[in-house]
Amino acid sequence: xxxxxxxxxxxxxxxxxxxxxxxxxxxxxxxxxxxxxxxxxxxxxxxxxxxxxxxxxxxxxxxxxxxxxxxxxxxxxxxxxxxxxxxxxxxxxxxxxxxxxxxxxxxxxxxxxxxxxxxxxxxxxxxxxxxxxxxxxxxxxxxxxxxxxxxxxxxxxxxxxxxxxxxxxxxxxxxxxxxxxxxxxxxxxxxxxxxxxxxxxxxxxxxxxxxxxxxxxxxxxxxxxxxxxxxxxxxxxxxxxxxxxxxxxxxxxxxxxxxxxxxxxxxxxxxxxxxxxxxxxxxxxxxxxxxxxxxxxxxxxxxxxxxxxxxxxxxxxxxxxxxxxxxxxxxxxxxxxxxxxxxxxxxxxxxxxxxxxxxxxxxxxxxxxxxxxxxxxxxxxxxxxxxxxxxxxxxxxxxxxxxxxxxxxxxxxxxxxxxxxxxxxxxxxxxxxxxxxxxxxxxxxxxxxxxxxxxxxxxxxxxxxxxxxxxxxxxxxxxxxxxxxxxxxxxxxxxxxxxxxxxxxxxxxxxxxxxxxxxxxxxxxx
Numbered sequence: 001x002x003x004x005x006x007x008x009x010x011x012x013x014x015x016x017x018x019x020x021x022x023x024x025x026x027x028x029x030x031x032x033x034x035x036x037x038x039x040x041x042x043x044x045x046x047x048x049x050x051x052x053x054x055x056x057x058x059x060x061x062x063x064x065x066x067x068x069x070x071x072x073x074x075x076x077x078x079x080x081x082x083x084x085x086x087x088x089x090x091x092x093x094x095x096x097x098x099x100x101x102x103x104x105x106x107x108x109x110x111x112x113x114x115x116x117x118x119x120x121x122x123x124x125x126x127x128x129x130x131x132x133x134x135x136x137x138x139x140x141x142x143x144x145x146x147x148x149x150x151x152x153x154x155x156x157x158x159x160x161x162x163x164x165x166x167x168x169x170x171x172x173x174x175x176x177x178x179x180x181x182x183x184x185x186x187x188x189x190x191x192x193x194x195x196x197x198x199x200x201x202x203x204x205x206x207x208x209x210x211x212x213x214x215x216x217x218x219x220x221x222x223x224x225x226x227x228x229x230x231x232x233x234x235x236x237x238x239x240x241x242x243x244x245x246x247x248x249x250x251x252x253x254x255x256x257x258x259x260x261x262x263x264x265x266x267x268x269x270x271x272x273x274x275x276x277x278x279x280x281x282x283x284x285x286x287x288x289x290x291x292x293x294x295x296x297x298x299x300x301x302x303x304x305x306x307x308x309x310x311x312x313x314x315x316x317x318x319x320x321x322x323x324x325x326x327x328x329x330x331x332x333x334x335x336x337x338x339x340x341x342x343x344x345x346x347x348x349x350x351x352x353x354x355x356x357x358x359x360x361x362x363x364x365x366x367x368x369x370x371x372x373x374x375x376x377x378x379x380x381x382x383x384x385x386x387x388x389x390x391x392x393x394x395x396x397x398x399x400x401x402x403x404x405x406x407x408x409x410x411x412x413x414x415x416x417x418x419x420x421x422x423x424x425x426x427x428x429x430x431x432x433x434x435x436x437x438x439x440x441x442x443x444x445x446x447x448x449x450x451x452x453x454x455x456x457x458x459x460x461x462x463x464x465x466x467x468x469x470x471x472x473x474x475x476x477x478x479x480x481x482x483x484x485x486x487x488x489x490x491x492x493x494x495x496x497x498x499x500x501x502x503x504x505x506x507x508x509x510x511x512x513x514x515x516x517x518x519x520x521x522x523x524x525x526x
Contacts (some may be wrong), residue, residue, distance in 0.1 A: 049099030172213025190243030205242025
């Protein structure tokens, strides 16, 4: 499967080639396509969804549309709509699926947009921004036609050889995703074997995989004990099995869709508005060959579902295909518990990041990460914990080496992850090391210090020195540490021994990505 996926990604990166012209249906002009068939009563199960996926056919001005695209794409997306519903039902959410703006029961309303420029302006690498700008402009001029915040943008292949399609953007970014069309992109080719059938699986499966990203889903892998019955995870390597063998949504993908705008049966005015969650207590243990994680949380907007991914190093986007996962509902008003059997893991060695995701009712998601590792096939969960931090009331910053305008060191004491201390980066390039020092207002007993990053980890503090002082002038080095590269959750650093002190200084000597600058969202002590 990994080999198939790699071949697909190679195909995606094929550069643009010259295109010969094909006839374009005269009704398929810029704007919303008009149905040639009569508009009968629509009986689609999700036709009453208040929000619908915007399906856009974007054509650079030196490329032509692929014949019969409206009928072919309608069949593919209607099939996916049913596949998603069956999986949502299996996971306990009922037959929910994404809404589609339908002309009748077999045709989707597709927005045809002719690009202002040629295909060279919209390449695979980096071209999505130019496409999205024109899509946004189209909807700004036609606001009543925009049915949600979610876009599936399909672009005809830049290559005339049907055996070698490729060229345009093919990935998900935010609530938009990009896929391509070519002559054999047809549901009838799924599972027929041979080169045509295999490529249909890769490109149709790839489209539905990217649609998953555009509907807020992350990569993950089917848990090991479920794979014999549920097959491959769509948001894992499912783009190489779709239409060939069993391909399913995982529980975390279903929980994500449960809180996606286009799956919602009710209207809201705050979709994707800012929301956050904090874990106020967290404990973890290894019992009966299971990782058990439980805790309490607070949230600025209600949470419907909580998910957890166990992602083996290397972590994060594109390296998270192998993340096994679980989903759960809230216990009471503010608690959660996961039981993650080791029988569902594929590898019991190396380093892992455990990411806990809180799915807010308005579609926003808060994700907090914790690292652990396996020793002799047993997880060491000692770092998967949250300490009760000392109150920062009365604390102050007494010095820092520098800061970017608008990002002072005092931001690390406000317990607000959206505000950060950031050393200069836009004009002056002040090299490492960087520091800030804190007056805790009185002598405190400190067992450890805690750091919290923003989401963008480029330049996050990596190697740090921790100093103590009795007067804020003369400093004693008490600990050196390397901070893990995670966002959202607190990174705890235990001191070698408890100390009584009033002043602490944190010195960053290097950052993740080897940048000259440093930044930090929040700082605390316990």
